[in-house]
Amino acid sequence: MVRRKYKTNSAIELMNVSNRGRPAGMVPAIAAPLPHDVDVSFEFFPPADLAAEAQFAATLHKLEPLEPEFVSVTYGAGGTTQERTLETVAKIRRNTRLEPAAHLTCIGATRDQVDAVARQIWDAGINRIVALRGDPPKGANHYTPFPGGYAYAADLVAGLKRIADFKIAVACYPEVHPEAANADADIDNLKRKVDAGANMAISQYFFDTDVFLRYLERVRAAGIAIPIIPGILPVTNFKQVAKFSKMCGTRVPNWMAEVFEGLDDDPETRRLVAASIAAEQCRILHANGVSRFHLYTLNHSTLGYAICHMLGVRPRAIAKAA
Ligand SMILES: Cc1cc2nc3c(=O)[nH]c(=O)nc-3n(C[C@H](O)[C@H](O)[C@H](O)COP(=O)(O)OP(=O)(O)OC[C@H]3O[C@@H](n4cnc5c(N)ncnc54)[C@H](O)[C@@H]3O)c2cc1C
Numbered sequence: 001m002v003r004r005k006y007k008t009n010s011a012i013e014l015m016n017v018s019n020r021g022r023p024a025g026m027v028p029a030i031a032a033p034l035p036h037d038v039d040v041s042f043e044f045f046p047p048a049d050l051a052a053e054a055q056f057a058a059t060l061h062k063l064e065p066l067e068p069e070f071v072s073v074t075y076g077a078g079g080t081t082q083e084r085t086l087e088t089v090a091k092i093r094r095n096t097r098l099e100p101a102a103h104l105t106c107i108g109a110t111r112d113q114v115d116a117v118a119r120q121i122w123d124a125g126i127n128r129i130v131a132l133r134g135d136p137p138k139g140a141n142h143y144t145p146f147p148g149g150y151a152y153a154a155d156l157v158a159g160l161k162r163i164a165d166f167k168i169a170v171a172c173y174p175e176v177h178p179e180a181a182n183a184d185a186d187i188d189n190l191k192r193k194v195d196a197g198a199n200m201a202i203s204q205y206f207f208d209t210d211v212f213l214r215y216l217e218r219v220r221a222a223g224i225a226i227p228i229i230p231g232i233l234p235v236t237n238f239k240q241v242a243k244f245s246k247m248c249g250t251r252v253p254n255w256m257a258e259v260f261e262g263l264d265d266d267p268e269t270r271r272l273v274a275a276s277i278a279a280e281q282c283r284i285l286h287a288n289g290v291s292r293f294h295l296y297t298l299n300h301s302t303l304g305y306a307i308c309h310m311l312g313v314r315p316r317a318i319a320k321a322a
Helices: 050-066 082-095 111-123 153-163 183-196 209-221 238-248 254-260 267-287 302-310 316-321
Strands: 003-007 012-016 039-044 070-073 100-105 128-132 167-172 200-203 292-296
Touching: 039 050, 039 302, 050 302, 070 082, 070 128, 082 100, 082 111, 100 111, 100 153, 111 153, 128 153, 153 167, 153 183, 167 183, 183 200, 183 209, 209 267, 238 254, 254 267, 267 292, 267 302, 292 302
Parallel strands: 039 070, 039 292, 070 100, 100 128, 128 167, 167 200
Antiparallel strands: 003 012
């Protein structure tokens, strides 16, 4: 095993040489040819009202020509958006060429109720589900499985596979799920989800690319072979994200606080900074053999579109002409 020093956005580290012919961590200069092997997916939440629906439709319209692998729609904390999630994925199926994926959680519902939702998803012509345990509703400190419900995501995955041949994505945590006993227990849990039938995993967002790459090594060493797709969150509201990151266990590096310093009242510059940080994250990961990215869009197209553009993901007609 060859080990060499490489430079990332946060530190000089020792890493293995990737098996894709390029030394691990060598980040191509911006002028290097764009990669043409990148696949993206986008995450949305169901729009809450008519104005949000119009904005969401515009977002889909802008992102559709990029031909993402799939677009997923979240399920509100505490299971609160069940109907809107369903309506939204069904609309995407009916009105676009996009491949919708419905998030589904175990929260606040019996197995029969969750199964019924899964059947509705399948009957709407949707075969992709992002299967999650879910977070408890606001105010509840601890997670308690719902009586007669699926207790954990692994149980949900097994249940879904009994209903239909869904393509199932699950969540994974490069910085360890806050409730997991330790990092190994967390990877054991991912393995349980894979053994239950998960086809891919999407990661919690992170900012330190080394953290993701080391996690990927540990996952592979544990014998998990499914695609592990990094979740990329372009940060437009640094203060809010810093607060939320504490709850979900994502470390916010010092350099990020510095980069956003003085921009509290300058959303336009924050957006430009957000796109360049996220694109750099993706380029470093790509240089280390990662070619699929899941972008948390917050229902806006601008940043996601710009990041895709920088990764060589272009509307098909333009890519052909080039
Ligand atoms: C990509 C992505 C998308 C998300 N989308 C949504 C969404 O749409 N709606 C939403 O509400 N939330 C969503 N979440 C948040 C997610 O619901 C929370 O992170 C939740 O706390 C854990 O969900 P999970 O599916 O990872 O749970 P699990 O895989 O079930 O794990 C949860 C915790 O329980 C532990 N555990 C697992 N099995 C057992 C067991 N048998 N006994 C004891 N402990 C066990 C695990 O180690 C872990 O600490 C998303 C997260 C990600 C990363």
